[in-house]
Each structure stands twice: as C-alpha cells, then as structure tokens.
Amino acid sequence: MLRSALLAGACLMATPALAQHHASSMDGPQPLLDGYGNGGWEITTDVPEAQAYFSNAMELGHAFAHQKAIDAARRAVELDPNCAMCLWADALLSGPTINYTVDAERTEENRLKTARAKDLAAANGTELERDLIAALEHRDYDGGGRSEGDLRYANAMRHLAVKHPRVEKVQTLTAAAIMNEPMSGDLDFSALGKAVLPYLEWAMVLDPDSTGAIHYYVHATEVAGIPEASIDVAEKLPVLAPKASHLVHMPSHVFYWVGRYQDAADVNLAAVNIGISEAEALGMNPNEGVWDLPYHVHNVVFGLGGALMADDAKTALELGLPLIEHSRDAEEAGFYLQTVAGAGYFAASRYLPLDETMALEAPKLPFLKALYHYARGEALARAGDLAGVKAELAEMPPEGVGERKREDFSLLANQTLDIAYRVLSGRIAMMEGRNEDAYDLFLEAAEIQEGEPYKFLADPPLWWFPVRRETAAAKLAMGDIEGAEQEIERALDVRPLDPVAMAMSGNVAD
Structure with a gap:
C-alpha cells in the first residue's frame, strides 16, 4: 500500500530523502535514457535536444x-535556459512524490524555478503551459509532501x-497530485485510491x-482494494518500460493480491537484476553499491514475499542471501527497514540445510x-529439535523492543516481533502435544496480523x-475438522490462493 511505500525505497543505511536524491556516479551529462516508458510531450522550445531531455x-x-528524472530536467534547462517547461519539469520532479517528502530548503528552490518558468511562459508559452506552471505554484508554498x-x-x-x-498528461498528473x-477527516488511503481512479481510467482511454x-x-x-481491476494493464509495464526496474516490478502489486505469487517473485527478480546491471554501469560494486539505488530493497523484499508464498526456494535464496549479507x-x-530485512532470514531458514542456517552470524540490529x-x-x-526451538525463543524479547509509535513504524515492527514470538x-506447544494452547497462541498472532494498523x-x-x-493445523490436531475448515477459509481471505492453505483444504476434505 502507499503508506508502506514511504520507506520502501531506502537502503538499510540511508533515509528516504537521501535515497531519492543520491548523487549519480556518472561522469559528464546524463545521456538520454531509453526503455523507461513514456510521458513527455511537445513543449515551447527552439532547442530540439532540450525537448528530448524534457x-x-x-x-x-x-x-x-x-x-535521473531531475538530472534530465536540469540538462534540458542547461540546453535552453529560456524554456519555461524545462524549469517547470525541474521544479515538479525535484518536489515530493507519493514515496518521498522534501524539506523547506528544496521547496524554496523549487519556488524560484517555478517563478522563473511563469515569467518565461507569460511571454511565449501556450495556455496549457501557463496553466501547469500556475498550478505548481501552489505546491511551492508549504508543499513538501502531504x-x-x-x-x-x-x-x-x-x-x-x-x-x-x-489531454492525457493532465489527467495523469492530476492523479499523481491527488495521491500526494x-x-x-474520514479520508483514508482506500478512499484516496478510489478518488484517483476516474482520472487514470480516462487517461488510459x-x-x-x-x-x-x-x-x-x-x-x-x-x-482501493480492487487489485484485479489492473491486471491487464499492469502486465504491459515490463514490455513498455523494460529498463525501468520500478515499472518492471509494479505488476507484483497486482500479482501478489490475486494469488499469483510466483509471478510476483519473477517480476521482482527481473527488477533486481536490472538494478544490478545499472549499478555495474554506474561503476558501483554490484554487490553493495546496488543497495544505494532507490527501490532496490523494495524489489528484493517484494520478490521474497512472492517467492516464500510460492515456495520458490531458488528465487528466495537468490534474493534473500544478499539481503542477509548486506544487513x-x-x-x-x-x-x-530492520523488519523487512528479516525476510532474508525467513528464506534462509526455510531453504538452506539446517547446519548452514545455524552457521549464519547474528545481525547487530535489535529487531532484525x-x-x-x-x-x-x-x-x-x-x-x-524441541530443545533448540526453546533456546531460540529464549533469545527473543517477549514484549518487543522499546517504544511503540505509529509514526515511526516502531509499533508495526514490534507487532511483527509479537507475531514471531507467538x-x-x-x-513448541504443538511439539509438546498442547494443541489447545498452540491454537490460542496462533490465534493471538493471527489477530495481530489481521488487525489495525498491521x-x-x-x-x-x-x-x-x-x-x-x-x-487450522492446531484445530486439525484437536480433531476439530469443521473448525479447521473455517480457519483455512480465513487464511485464504488473508492471502488469496495461498497454495499451502489450499492444500490443507484438500486434505481436510479428503
């Protein structure tokens, strides 16, 4: 969801703001980059190269x-300092997005660019250009994000x-503005998603x-809770933008929620490999430098989410082991970020031989x-190994780590530890034959997972x-077949077409 995307692109050792604007390692001006999709249109400029960069x-x-977008816009301004829309693009793209905010200093810089763009457009801009610049002026005053x-x-x-x-571009930019x-009041992310659907549906017409x-x-x-509505268009993105790792990744936001877990793993693995190639092209160490690229962590973790649900050991380890090494x-x-990195250990413990899992060094971060x-x-x-399980449980904090605040994700991180502990x-209770106790513990964990805000x-x-x-497994162990069937249905509500729950359903029916 959008709320969780606020931190998704940051590397483990950086803040989101740093991740958005980290410096390019490229020598000289950034070249025109193909394979990233579309989005430009003809603007007022006499410099063809400025048009291309815009x-x-x-x-x-x-x-x-x-x-890269900011660098391209600034190159367009260099090529034609009198191009109003080049300045507009620089200000627009240097501002907040649905994932990142910007500080007051950046907002003031953008205000000056927009003011210059307004003066230039007044002399020779089109009506649409003047309108877009005038609209952006509103964001330049107390508009660093939400x-x-x-x-x-x-x-x-x-x-x-x-x-x-x-004008499709106006409809698309309107949706992007509303999402930020x-x-x-009563407006939540679900309502916000529904609010932008008409603009985007018309844009795609x-x-x-x-x-x-x-x-x-x-x-x-x-x-908005209707991911199935975008299946067909989402599948087009990797074809339309084969070099854009984030757009190659985007179909997984649909695939995961309609039960296509293997597809979610596959597109994210492809996105991760694009990032590795990009890091190599920028002269970065592909094993470590790639983690500085925005959204690389997001692609890795989303791929792990799909691979673990699909029981794809190869992809889970290919994504999980580098995450362990990095974190x-x-x-x-x-x-x-500490908590999402845990997916690497989930993959390792599930698919590595036991001796290799136990040989992994403990990380330093407390949640991880x-x-x-x-x-x-x-x-x-x-x-x-019952004794071994008890020993590992004894190393876990029963009440989590530190304070629990919604605004800094510590509440949600601690709720993850609550689930893990239970x-x-x-x-342990199941291994000891205490099936009713096991059910109570699993139920507590499930209610945290299914409750707000988790x-x-x-x-x-x-x-x-x-x-x-x-x-469901505990109910089966208790001999409660009807109760097990009800729990399986609830599992499938949480994760549609979960292969494990579906297999359990088949076994119960038999």
Missing part, C-alpha cells in the same frame, strides 16, 4: 527513477483536468499505453536479531504467510 525527464519521473501546499496543488490540478479533458495530498497512468492505476487499485553488519537503520532467532527456531522445529511459542502495511506484508494456516 520528454525523457517526464518518462523517468513517471518510472520513479527520481534522480501538507497544505500539496492539497492546494491537487485542487488546482483538479480544475485543469476539467479544463483540459482531452494530506489525509484528513486517451492513451492506453501511458506508463505513468498505468503505474499510478496499479497503486490506486491496490489501495548483517549494519549498526543503524529504521524500524521498518529477534527475527533471526525466530527463523532459526522455525528451522529447528522442522527438524524436530508463532514460535505455538510451535493489516494495512502491505507492500508486501511484513509477515510472510497467513498465520491462520497454523490455527
């Missing part, structure tokens, strides 16, 4: 290649969508291959270390499988 900047912006200036900008774009109903406005409109439409249908020695990271012990406990439970405790963090979910699987 269009490329918009393509890159819609592909969430944030720094604030009042962003709301004023979104409202101005709503007016432009009505004024220019046949602040939450208030005007241009069925608009990669910007398709990109935002996938996000909007996901948060193991980190000494500082946000709560969310707790999940490391949970993962080891799962491996030992599968091996039937699941591993339930494993269930809304779904990009992908922090907890990799539906714990209702385990409540």
Whole structure:
C-alpha cells in the first residue's frame, strides 16, 4: 500500500530523502535514457535536444527513477535556459512524490524555478503551459509532501483536468497530485485510491499505453482494494518500460493480491537484476553499491514475499542471501527497514540445510536479531529439535523492543516481533502435544496480523504467510475438522490462493 511505500525505497543505511536524491556516479551529462516508458510531450522550445531531455525527464519521473528524472530536467534547462517547461519539469520532479517528502530548503528552490518558468511562459508559452506552471505554484508554498501546499496543488490540478479533458498528461498528473495530498477527516488511503481512479481510467482511454497512468492505476487499485481491476494493464509495464526496474516490478502489486505469487517473485527478480546491471554501469560494486539505488530493497523484499508464498526456494535464496549479507553488519537503520530485512532470514531458514542456517552470524540490529532467532527456531522445529526451538525463543524479547509509535513504524515492527514470538511459542506447544494452547497462541498472532494498523502495511506484508494456516493445523490436531475448515477459509481471505492453505483444504476434505 502507499503508506508502506514511504520507506520502501531506502537502503538499510540511508533515509528516504537521501535515497531519492543520491548523487549519480556518472561522469559528464546524463545521456538520454531509453526503455523507461513514456510521458513527455511537445513543449515551447527552439532547442530540439532540450525537448528530448524534457520528454525523457517526464518518462523517468513517471518510472520513479527520481534522480535521473531531475538530472534530465536540469540538462534540458542547461540546453535552453529560456524554456519555461524545462524549469517547470525541474521544479515538479525535484518536489515530493507519493514515496518521498522534501524539506523547506528544496521547496524554496523549487519556488524560484517555478517563478522563473511563469515569467518565461507569460511571454511565449501556450495556455496549457501557463496553466501547469500556475498550478505548481501552489505546491511551492508549504508543499513538501502531504501538507497544505500539496492539497492546494491537487485542487488546482483538479480544475485543469476539467479544463483540459482531452489531454492525457493532465489527467495523469492530476492523479499523481491527488495521491500526494494530506489525509484528513474520514479520508483514508482506500478512499484516496478510489478518488484517483476516474482520472487514470480516462487517461488510459486517451492513451492506453501511458506508463505513468498505468503505474499510478496499479497503486490506486491496490489501495482501493480492487487489485484485479489492473491486471491487464499492469502486465504491459515490463514490455513498455523494460529498463525501468520500478515499472518492471509494479505488476507484483497486482500479482501478489490475486494469488499469483510466483509471478510476483519473477517480476521482482527481473527488477533486481536490472538494478544490478545499472549499478555495474554506474561503476558501483554490484554487490553493495546496488543497495544505494532507490527501490532496490523494495524489489528484493517484494520478490521474497512472492517467492516464500510460492515456495520458490531458488528465487528466495537468490534474493534473500544478499539481503542477509548486506544487513548483517549494519549498526543503524529504521524500524521498518530492520523488519523487512528479516525476510532474508525467513528464506534462509526455510531453504538452506539446517547446519548452514545455524552457521549464519547474528545481525547487530535489535529487531532484525529477534527475527533471526525466530527463523532459526522455525528451522529447528522442522527438524524436530524441541530443545533448540526453546533456546531460540529464549533469545527473543517477549514484549518487543522499546517504544511503540505509529509514526515511526516502531509499533508495526514490534507487532511483527509479537507475531514471531507467538508463532514460535505455538510451535513448541504443538511439539509438546498442547494443541489447545498452540491454537490460542496462533490465534493471538493471527489477530495481530489481521488487525489495525498491521493489516494495512502491505507492500508486501511484513509477515510472510497467513498465520491462520497454523490455527487450522492446531484445530486439525484437536480433531476439530469443521473448525479447521473455517480457519483455512480465513487464511485464504488473508492471502488469496495461498497454495499451502489450499492444500490443507484438500486434505481436510479428503
């Protein structure tokens, strides 16, 4: 969901703001980059190369290649300092997105660019250009992301969508602006997703291959709770933008929620490999430098989410082991990033031989270390080592780590540890034949997973499988077939077409 995407692109040792604007390693001006989709249009300029860079900047912006987009826009300004829309693009793309905010200093820089663009457009710009620049002015005052200036900008774009109903770019930019406005009253992310659907659906009527409109439409249908609505268009993105790792990844936001877990794993593995190639092209160490690329962590973790659900050992280890290596020695990271890194240990404990799992070094970060012990406990439970499982549980904090705040993700990180502690405790109870105790423990974990706010963090979910699987297993062990069937149905509500739950259903029916 969009809420969880706020931190998804950051590397383990960086903040989101740094991840958005990290410096390019490329020597000299950035070349025009193909394979990132579409998004540009003809603007007022007498410099063909400036036109090309403007269009490329918009393509890159819609592909969430944030720094490349900014660099392209600034190159367009260098090539034609009198190009109003080149300055507009620089200000637009240097501002907040649905994933990143910007500080007051950056907002002031953007205000000056927009003011210069307004003066230039007054002399020779088209009506559409003047309208877009005037709308963006609203964001340059208290508009660094989900604030009042962003709301004023979104409202101005709503007016432009009505004024220019046949211009796909306006409809797409309007949707993007609305997705970045602040939450208030009864408005939530589901309502926000529904609010932008008409703009994006109309944009795709005007241009069925608009990669910007398709990109935002996938996000909007996901948060609106209707991911199946965007299956057909989402599948077009890797074809339309084969070099844009984020757009190659985007179909997984649909695949995961309709039960196509293997497809979610596959597209993210492809996106990860694009990132590795990009790091090599930039002269970075492909094993470490790639983690500095925005959204690389997101692609890895989303791929792990799909691979673990699909029981794809090869992809899970291909994605998980580098994540373990990268995060193991980190000494500082946000709560969310620590927690998503746990997926690497989940994969290792599930698919590596037991001796290799137990040989993995403990990480230093507290949340990640707790999940490391949970993962080891799962491996030992599968091996039937009751004493070993108890020893790993003893290394986990029963009450989590530190404070629990919604705003810094520490609440959600601690809820992940709550689930892990209860699941591993339930494993012990099952191994000891205390099936009713096991059911109670698994039920507590499942209710955390399915409750608010945890269930809304779904990009992908922090907890990799539906714990209702385990409540069903406990019911079966208790001889309660009807109860087991009910728990399996609940598991399938949490994860559609979950292969394990479906297999359990078949076994119960038999």
